[in-house]
Amino acid sequence: VGHCHPDIVKAAHEQNQLLNTNSRYLHDNLVDYAERLSKTLPEKLRTFYFLNSGSEANDLALRLARQYTKHEDVIVLDHAYHGHLTSLIDISPYKFRNLEGQKEWVHVAPVPDTYRGLYREDHEDSVTAYANEVKNIIEQAHKRGRKIAAFFVESLPSVGGQIIPPAGYFQKVAEHVHKAGGVFIADEIQVGFGRVGKHFWAFQLQGKDFIPDIVTMGKPIGNGHPIACVATTKEIAEAFGATGVEYFNTFGGNPVSCAIGLAVLDVIEKEHLQAHATEVGNFLMKLLKEQKIKHPIIGDVR
Numbered sequence: 001v002g003h004c005h006p007d008i009v010k011a012a013h014e015q016n017q018l019l020n021t022n023s024r025y026l027h028d029n030l031v032d033y034a035e036r037l038s039k040t041l042p043e044k045l046r047t048f049y050f051l052n053s054g055s056e057a058n059d060l061a062l063r064l065a066r067q068y069t070k071h072e073d074v075i076v077l078d079h080a081y082h083g084h085l086t087s088l089i090d091i092s093p094y095k096f097r098n099l100e101g102q103k104e105w106v107h108v109a110p111v112p113d114t115y116r117g118l119y120r121e122d123h124e125d126s127v128t129a130y131a132n133e134v135k136n137i138i139e140q141a142h143k144r145g146r147k148i149a150a151f152f153v154e155s156l157p158s159v160g161g162q163i164i165p166p167a168g169y170f171q172k173v174a175e176h177v178h179k180a181g182g183v184f185i186a187d188e189i190q191v192g193f194g195r196v197g198k199h200f201w202a203f204q205l206q207g208k209d210f211i212p213d214i215v216t217m218g219k220p221i222g223n224g225h226p227i228a229c230v231a232t233t234k235e236i237a238e239a240f241g242a243t244g245v246e247y248f249n250t251f252g253g254n255p256v257s258c259a260i261g262l263a264v265l266d267v268i269e270k271e272h273l274q275a276h277a278t279e280v281g282n283f284l285m286k287l288l289k290e291q292k293i294k295h296p297i298i299g300d301v302r
Helices: 004-020 028-038 054-069 125-143 169-179 204-205 234-243 255-270 274-292
Strands: 047-051 073-077 106-109 147-154 183-187 215-216 228-232
Touching: 004 255, 028 047, 028 054, 028 228, 028 255, 047 073, 054 147, 054 215, 054 228, 054 234, 106 125, 106 204, 106 228, 125 169, 147 169, 147 228, 169 183, 169 204, 228 274
Parallel strands: 073 106, 073 147, 147 183, 183 215
Antiparallel strands: 047 228, 215 228
């Protein structure tokens, strides 16, 4: 919402003057914030965990998926980056290819890029073709006695080149993943909170009929303040809680972080930032497409 936005600075300052404490102490801000966030998401995603960073959120999403499915393996897209913790470097081809390589429980699917990928705009059904690549990975994994815990994907792959997956791809992939007993995790850490303009969450670009099992949030959530979130279903949360090992995060969801999170949502709404993103985005796309017509060196505009 902009550097040192006065509303965010004010919310942080006022709550800091009153109270900041660890999250063992109950505070209305946490519940108020969860309620506000829930209004932006499909009804199914009604349980929230608050953390300090996107990496923490993605690590917890992995734990939730594994506890719920009782499986270990993860499918990711090529070039993906999901965070800096050891568990996330392991599922980030962008990183692990330069480090220790691919673990046997990690499977890499091709990016659904219809400009430069395996199946392009001229393909009769690129959506099914890309989804079948995931299906094949699952079948090969099963032959080796491996079981899929999750398909872990950025709703709009950024490191891979700001790729917008063709509509319907997530639905088809989710079908294959669910059939294999896995869950679908949408990483919205870079692309959530209205940044895609048309929708509040990038996974909504796929259509109203698509709902992930777990959504992770970070970066814009606190306008630079360290706050992050995992949203999931009641069933997944209950399976996670059934271990008796509660999830605890000392400062995740503290009163100041939640006050800032609420202020960010207020500003996005008050200043119509989602509509602004659409308008500016469309304006830029129009001008850049004009350049594309003039200059053959420009292949695609994203």
